[in-house]
Amino acid sequence: MSVLAWLLPGLPVVSGGLLALTGHRVDRAAPTTAVAVAAVTLALAVLAAITRPQSSTTLFAGLRAGPAVDGLSAVMVVTVSTAALAVLVFAAGQIREDRGRFSGLMLLFTGAMLVTVTATDLVLLLMAWEVMGAMSYALIGFRWRDDHRVRSAGIAFVTTRTGDMGLYLAAGCALASAWSLDMAGLAGSARPWRDLIAAGIVAAALGKSAQLPFSFWLSRAMAGPSPVSALLHSATMVAAGAYLLLRAQPLLAATGWAAPLVAWAGALTALLLGAVAVAQSDLKQLLAASTCAQVGFMVLAAGVSSVAGGTAHLVAHAAVKSLLFLCAGAWLTALGTKDLTELHGAARRHRLVGITFAIGALALAGLPPLSLWVTKGSVLSAVAERSPPLYLVSLAAALLAAAYAARAVFAVWRPMDAGTRDGSEQPGTHRVDLLERLPLPVLALVAAAFGAVGPPAVFDAWRRLLGAPSEPGPGGGELLLSGALAIVVVLAVRDRALPAPRVLGEWLYLERAAVAVVWRPLTALARSLARFDDRVVDGAVRSVPRAGMAAARLAKRWGEAGADGAVRAVASGVAGLAALARRPQTGQVHTYFAQAAVGLVLLAVVIALVR
Structure with missing residues (x-):
């Protein structure tokens, strides 16, 4: 009978969800459907009150959860189901607009209460x-x-x-x-x-x-x-x-x-x-x-x-x-x-x-x-x-x-x-x-x-x-x-x-008191925190990209100019050396022999000095 423990609240919850999601398309059939579901739910509630089903499953970290029907729950499931059926019969004759949504919400409401009274x-x-x-x-x-x-x-x-x-x-x-x-x-x-x-x-x-x-x-x-x-x-x-x-x-x-x-x-x-x-x-x-x-x-x-x-x-x-x-x-x-x-x-x-x-x-x-x-x-x-x-x-x-x-x-x-x-x-x-x-x-x-x-x-x-x-x-x-x-x-x-x-x-001015003592101070605090967030926190966040952009502009002004100058100097030096290197390239053989002789003499002098 453990299935009954889940079926009792599950039937109105699933049925109500389907009716609420379908909406206008089931307006004509929704009241009859809701009353039928409520009647079946009442029958299940009576059966549950007699048989006392219970079930349990592991949710997370070894914790067990599940519904069960004991003496107090048995009274409550029958009471909730009876009231829901009576109210839905009445609503079938009174509610004329958005019947699918209304019937679905009422069944979901009933199902949630049935879960509440059977939860362990x-x-x-x-x-x-x-x-x-x-x-x-x-x-x-x-x-x-x-x-x-x-x-x-x-x-x-x-x-x-x-x-x-x-x-x-x-x-x-x-x-x-x-x-x-x-x-x-x-x-x-x-x-x-x-x-x-x-x-x-x-x-x-x-x-x-x-x-x-x-x-x-x-x-x-x-x-x-x-x-x-x-x-x-x-x-x-x-x-x-x-x-x-x-x-x-x-x-x-x-x-x-x-x-x-x-x-x-x-x-x-x-x-x-x-x-x-x-x-x-x-x-x-x-x-x-x-x-x-x-x-x-x-x-x-x-x-x-x-x-x-x-x-x-x-x-x-x-x-x-x-x-x-x-x-x-x-x-x-x-x-x-x-x-x-x-x-x-x-x-x-x-x-x-x-x-x-x-x-x-x-x-x-x-x-x-x-x-x-x-x-x-x-x-x-x-x-x-x-x-x-x-x-x-x-x-x-x-x-x-x-x-x-x-x-x-x-x-x-x-x-x-x-x-x-x-x-x-x-x-x-x-x-x-x-x-x-x-x-x-x-x-x-x-x-x-x-x-x-x-x-x-x-x-x-x-x-x-x-x-x-x-x-x-x-x-x-x-x-x-x-x-x-x-x-x-x-x-x-x-x-x-x-x-x-x-x-x-005026109901003892309870609402006014709640607004004055709780709501207004909380909303005032929220507005203050919102201003703090807008002016201080958002200002600090916005200052980070501003500082980054300023650093980038400074780097562009000084660092980039210096680096470009150094690159241009190296390039100019290499170009000068290349010009000097092109001068001995005359295309005449005797010039190359003379240059080789001079090089050999210089090499001999270096060797002599080193030794």
Whole structure:
């Protein structure tokens, strides 16, 4: 079954690559092809979850790498494949342009996430991590003719890349420590390498999952099409950081400092981004901020060693958030707006979308007996055993979740204003396509039914599946308290205008802070270095040929003239000697005899003198 370990991510990667490269030529067949590939991928994921395949090969210098499916990976491959199939079915009815490129990029994105959740080493993880980031850039900026979308894609890409550098640090330190990239052995690394590895993984995970201070990139990601938002926010890229922290939980615990840091980062993100979500008037921005907040609970779970609870929350949130984004996308297509004040009555006009949206939003609020009530309760139970201050922050974040979810539900179900009913202010009334409606009931069913993981016997089986049998489950007292408070908050929010300070509406000015503190100093430094390079380095380089030319001119002026004079003098001397040598050549025989006699006399005199 080792072939299955490669085939599972390989099928969407190869198929997606072919569709993306073929482009417009397969626009008509691309949606059907993508849905078929996603369906086969889901079947392979289920088979892999049952059979648990694994494979390994030598990459370089004796280092082994390869995919494997264990308990955590089994849950993730099924979750990712299910979300991808639902989103691609929806996209088949909504995306009308560049279908070949869109379908290909979505499949590549899905394949990269499948590699991420099955990788057993940092090399394979890094490869998938990079592809996922590149595909997110391409998908957010899918409508590339719009400068705003392209800029948003660039900001999201650069921000996540900043955190991604941590993964390179982790891989380098793992090699330096034990010449091994196996993720299972990272917790056993020697200090200080273990701390550096943990720091790199934490930075990469927080960046990818849009946790503080990286959260603002997720707001920019809303520039992409709604199916992209649904897949990116549910079970793929944003969830990848949380998955990595859950996978690396033994490493976090071994350092002594990383686990508390991660727990507080998740709790504060859940609290502050929950407040940001409450303040949003744009439905997609509300859902984006809520994603940061809900992923914060998964990060919190990794920090308090609640792998089973965090994974359950990840799966339930994947169903809920993909459902909510698909509903928002359906309304955006049908009504031409995503503003909450303009969506009054949207749920009444599109009943199926409205009902399924309500189920997902109430699950997001943590209302019993829906899924996130149980999964969030299991995380809060683990937090309560670790730190009372951390628990209070987390409970406040859970109540904010009820507030922003209730605000969204009541906005879309509130009756239309009189002007809208009369038609004077009525937005477009396009129908919601059948393919857009098709995945909504399935996702709503999962969002509601996953709460069945709560009973002790079921949760015990869940913990054994994930290899965490000793973790605490959702406590009855905790579930009763959080459920009751969520109901109170939902009822209190119903007809109230919640305060929305500008700092919350602007996502805590995180992007402005990043631009002021990081981007502008770096670009100023880059400009200074560019001027230094142009004026000093390039000047020094240009001075070398100038000096060479000057030396050549000097050599031409002095050296060449002297050498030519010497040559001419030698030539003149030789010419003079030749003229003298021609004089005895008279052509008369007696002259030659006289010359020979004189020569013999001179020779005799020389011999006599020498002797």
